[in-house]
Amino acid sequence: MKGYLALDVGGTKVAAGVVTGDGAVLSRLRIPTRDLRIGGNPLARLIVLGQEALDAAGGRPPAGVGITLPGPVDRRELRMRAAPTIPEFEGLPLAGALEDAFGCPAAGDNDANGCALAEARFGAGRGYSHVVYLTVSTGIGGGIVVDGRVFRGAAGASGEFGHQVLLPEGGPLCDCGNTGCLEALASGRGIAARARLAQANAPEGTAPRWSRADLTAEVVAEAARAGDLLALRVWQETALYLGLGIANAINILDPDVVVLGGGVATGAADLLFPSLREVVSRRCMPSLRRSVPILPTALGADVGLIGAACLAMET
Numbered sequence: 001m002k003g004y005l006a007l008d009v010g011g012t013k014v015a016a017g018v019v020t021g022d023g024a025v026l027s028r029l030r031i032p033t034r035d036l037r038i039g040g041n042p043l044a045r046l047i048v049l050g051q052e053a054l055d056a057a058g059g060r061p062p063a064g065v066g067i068t069l070p071g072p073v074d075r076r077e078l079r080m081r082a083a084p085t086i087p088e089f090e091g092l093p094l095a096g097a098l099e100d101a102f103g104c105p106a107a108g109d110n111d112a113n114g115c116a117l118a119e120a121r122f123g124a125g126r127g128y129s130h131v132v133y134l135t136v137s138t139g140i141g142g143g144i145v146v147d148g149r150v151f152r153g154a155a156g157a158s159g160e161f162g163h164q165v166l167l168p169e170g171g172p173l174c175d176c177g178n179t180g181c182l183e184a185l186a187s188g189r190g191i192a193a194r195a196r197l198a199q200a201n202a203p204e205g206t207a208p209r210w211s212r213a214d215l216t217a218e219v220v221a222e223a224a225r226a227g228d229l230l231a232l233r234v235w236q237e238t239a240l241y242l243g244l245g246i247a248n249a250i251n252i253l254d255p256d257v258v259v260l261g262g263g264v265a266t267g268a269a270d271l272l273f274p275s276l277r278e279v280v281s282r283r284c285m286p287s288l289r290r291s292v293p294i295l296p297t298a299l300g301a302d303v304g305l306i307g308a309a310c311l312a313m314e315t
């Protein structure tokens with residue numbers, strides 16, 4: 001069985017592993033992204049980590065190397081166009097160095113497209129032709145897979161579901177510079193910001209005593225599960241915004257299935273999925289209101305590695 005070397009470079013963690021052509025993970029190693037800087041050359045450290053992953057899987061040369069990166073990527077040379085979490089990689093062509101180091105073709109893309117492909121081929125979207133993937137974590141990203149291939153658009157920037165504007169007037173400022181984007185409202189940071197605002201506006205003595213600095217989506221989820229009304233309302237609004245975002249995606253793309261992943265969506269699946277499915281079924285065009293399944297990711301923590309391997313298989 002051919003093995004692909006998979007490198008999943010995230011903003012906080014980096015994983016390397018060997019994945020077979022049918023999606024089985026043979027080895028996996030993880031380090032914090034900041035540890036790539038030990039020794040002063042992050043690319044050299046990444047290559048060492050890749051070699052260790054190959055050794056852990058038996059040491060056979062890989063059929064290809066695939067890499068997912070935390071930002072927009074020029075895919076020809078695997079050059080990150082913007083890399084706020086790992087500035088050393090910004091503008092640095094990775095393809096040649098990876099091909100030389102591992103003696104095989106290299107391919108890569110942003111992490112959302114990798115995860116979309118992984119879920120479409122081996123996860124919750126398996127068996128479907130048209131798969132929309134959304135990830136809700138610190139931000140909101142996504143990918144579109146059509147007949148087993150990522151739909152990338154003219155400039156490789158498709159699938160930015162997080163930057164559809166849901167509140168054109170008075171919405172919160174988004175990192176993209178716009179206001180009222182889905183990401184600014186319903187990402188982990190957006191949820192915490194809305195909870196902070198709700199807490200500040202609540203009548204004296206009725207809001208939970210959250211510390212404003214440590215408030216995260218997880219804290220709001222725990223409060224909602226304990227029955228706090230303000231926290232429940234924050235999650236209800238989150239389901240409304242995400243449901244609208246997904247209904248828009250369904251109206252535009254007519255997919256077979258929508259797969260929802262990311263730490264925030266999976267961590268609060270109990271609070272989100274029932275209400276957002278209801279929002280989607282109310283807000284979709286009647287002709288599209290057939291039951292498009294909205295499913296949680298099936299690949300768990302390995303989704304990024306399997307995604308990187310899928311990108312290598314695409315070449």
Ligand SMILES: [Zn+2]
Pocket residue numbers: 162163174175176177178181183184
């Ligand atoms: Zn935005």
